[in-house]
Amino acid sequence: METSSGEPTSNGFVKPPDFRREESGRGGAAVESNGHGLGMGLTLRLVQELEGHSDRVWSVSWSPSGHTLASCSGDKSCRLWENLTTSPSSSTWRCQAVLEGGHTRTIRSCGWSPDGKLLATASFDATTAVWEVTGGEIENVATLEGHDNEVKSVAWNSSGTYLATCSRDKHVWIWDVQPGNEFECMSVLSGHTQDVKFVAWHPTKDILVSASYDNAIKVWAEDGDGDDWRCVQTLAEPGRGHCSTVWALAFDKDGDRLVSCSDDLTLMVWDTSADLADLSGSGQAQWKHSTTISGYHDRTVFSVHWSRVNGLIASGAADDCIRIFAENREDSSALPGESSFSMVAKKVKAHSTDVNCVQWHPTDPRILASAGDDGTIKIWEVIGDLSLVG
Amino acid sequence: MPGLVRRDTEEDIFESSLNLEGAHYQQGFEEGFADGIGAGREEGREVGLKSGFQVGEEVGFYSGCADLWRAAVEIDSSAFSARAQRSIKQFQELLRAYPLSNPEDERVQDLLETIRVKFQALLSMLSIHLEYPGHPKARSADDASF
Numbered sequence: 001m002e003t004s005s006g007e008p009t010s011n012g013f014v015k016p017p018d019f020r021r022e023e024s025g026r027g028g029a030a031v032e033s034n035g036h037g038l039g040m041g042l043t044l045r046l047v048q049e050l051e052g053h054s055d056r057v058w059s060v061s062w063s064p065s066g067h068t069l070a071s072c073s074g075d076k077s078c079r080l081w082e083n084l085t086t087s088p089s090s091s092t093w094r095c096q097a098v099l100e101g102g103h104t105r106t107i108r109s110c111g112w113s114p115d116g117k118l119l120a121t122a123s124f125d126a127t128t129a130v131w132e133v134t135g136g137e138i139e140n141v142a143t144l145e146g147h148d149n150e151v152k153s154v155a156w157n158s159s160g161t162y163l164a165t166c167s168r169d170k171h172v173w174i175w176d177v178q179p180g181n182e183f184e185c186m187s188v189l190s191g192h193t194q195d196v197k198f199v200a201w202h203p204t205k206d207i208l209v210s211a212s213y214d215n216a217i218k219v220w221a222e223d224g225d226g227d228d229w230r231c232v233q234t235l236a237e238p239g240r241g242h243c244s245t246v247w248a249l250a251f252d253k254d255g256d257r258l259v260s261c262s263d264d265l266t267l268m269v270w271d272t273s274a275d276l277a278d279l280s281g282s283g284q285a286q287w288k289h290s291t292t293i294s295g296y297h298d299r300t301v302f303s304v305h306w307s308r309v310n311g312l313i314a315s316g317a318a319d320d321c322i323r324i325f326a327e328n329r330e331d332s333s334a335l336p337g338e339s340s341f342s343m344v345a346k347k348v349k350a351h352s353t354d355v356n357c358v359q360w361h362p363t364d365p366r367i368l369a370s371a372g373d374d375g376t377i378k379i380w381e382v383i384g385d386l387s388l389v390g
Numbered sequence: 391m392p393g394l395v396r397r398d399t400e401e402d403i404f405e406s407s408l409n410l411e412g413a414h415y416q417q418g419f420e421e422g423f424a425d426g427i428g429a430g431r432e433e434g435r436e437v438g439l440k441s442g443f444q445v446g447e448e449v450g451f452y453s454g455c456a457d458l459w460r461a462a463v464e465i466d467s468s469a470f471s472a473r474a475q476r477s478i479k480q481f482q483e484l485l486r487a488y489p490l491s492n493p494e495d496e497r498v499q500d501l502l503e504t505i506r507v508k509f510q511a512l513l514s515m516l517s518i519h520l521e522y523p524g525h526p527k528a529r530s531a532d533d534a535s536f
Contacts, residue, residue, distance in 0.1 A: 146514035171507065173514075176473070184473060185514035188507045227473060 042345035042384035048091040050377040057371035059357045064116045072107035102129040114160040122154035141181040157201040166196035187229040203255040211246035240289035253308040261301035267293040307360035316355030322347040326389035474515040
């Protein structure tokens with residue numbers, strides 16, 4: 001595999017960085033390096049380190065406006081952070097609120113509703129709490145019970161009408177969001193044979209994807225107009241799939257592609273443009289594996305996020321690094337319909353230990369938030385010419 | 391043995407002494423086999439009774455719950471949401487379809503799992519904190535989970 005210096009090859013050997021190349025590459029024209037002409041043209045600047053949690057921070061979620069960042073932790077609380085200015089790259093982030101008393105154990109995941117009024121927090125105490133955030137008031141308006149044990153992830157669909165949760169009990173629950181902050185269990189989905197780590201909704205359709213310790217990614221859709229949800233596709237071996245735990249998933253802006261990250265040290269990009277509900281064509285439409293991004297991560301990749309603004313993919317891993325990948329344009333060596341990606345930035349020791357979560361800002365193309373086992377949240381600004389990579 | 395010609399019809403008066411080990415092995419095997427069949431059948435009956443009872447008890451528990459909920463709806467049709475009422479009906483159908491009399495139906499494990507999952511969903515919809523006492527729960531205080 002052709003690789004540029006500074007990046008590990010597939011057998012783990014790291015070539016020493018080429019300093020001559022880096023000097024000319026910073027902020028300037030793309031440099032010939034790995035054959036795709038992108039090079040490591042971007043860097044990450046630390047805007048601010050947010051301290052306050054007393055245990056590892058598991059996850060962060062930007063409100064739809066990008067004005068508030070929610071973080072959740074092993075200290076059983078969720079914190080809301082806001083910037084004193086309107087610029088997220090200004091080092092004036094402050095903790096505005098601490099959501100306590102809602103859970104009796106670690107809060108593993110949090111997510112804002114699409115209208116920014118509700119925040120859901122998923123906990124190891126087997127419940128999911130919903131908080132209403134209006135002005136300065138924050139109120140716990142609902143507690144969703146049902147899972148047998150630790151809830152690992154929570155996600156709202158694009159219209160805010162459904163909420164999905166998943167758990168170590170191997171099930172995915174879909175909740176119907178009703179007026180008056182009522183949540184009714186709509187469906188309990190079984191299929192995974194192990195702990196389900198992550199759920200994510202398609203950005204425009206009511207299609208849910210889940211990732212599990214059983215190495216599979218499952219795709220769920222509603223059958224007819226009843227409450228019947230079923231698994232419409234499984235992305236796993238023996239076809240193309242991860243060979244170890246899949247930790248997180250993220251769709252691109254239009255939902256035509258999905259990226260997954262895994263304990264098997266790779267990211268996989270999937271072509272999700274096929275309409276799974278369309279059974280009229282010859283042969284059933286299926287989502288397909290597009291490309292595998294390998295040779296870059298040394299340890300488990302815990303988090304991946306695809307920016308809806310700049311088109312870049314960010315990853316957070318157990319080797320304490322944050323990496324950014326961009327799609328190669330006009331790659332003559334790629335097969336038609338296939339795309340390839342290369343790493344365009346790497347922040348070594350982004351946290352002092354495992355990076356648990358990375359999340360791109362919803363509107364500002366240069367801002368990225370990360371959460372770590374070191375109990376901190378960090379706000380990063382991407383420095384460099386985005387037009388060359390986005 | 392080379393050189394020794396044996397004819398099938400001839401009774402070898404030395405056979406029993408020469409074949410002592412084999413004869414005893416055979417006898418021991420037959421006794422053990424008979425004991426095994428007996429003990430195995432006994433244990434099988436016990437295990438069958440026990441697991442049959444457990445399955446019956448669990449399905450019975452769910453059926454009792456479903457009957458009660460159905461009755462509640464008949465008394466007050468607004469007691470539960472439309473979705474919950476639909477689910478109760480589906481739940482009852484699942485229970486009716488469960489092959490209680492045919493334990494060798496290969497679907498029994500999957501069907502029971504589907505019923506359990508539906509029960510969980512119903513508990514949530516009806517906001518009931520109930521637990522089937524016989525069903526092993528996977529809840530553990532293991533905070534080392536990721």
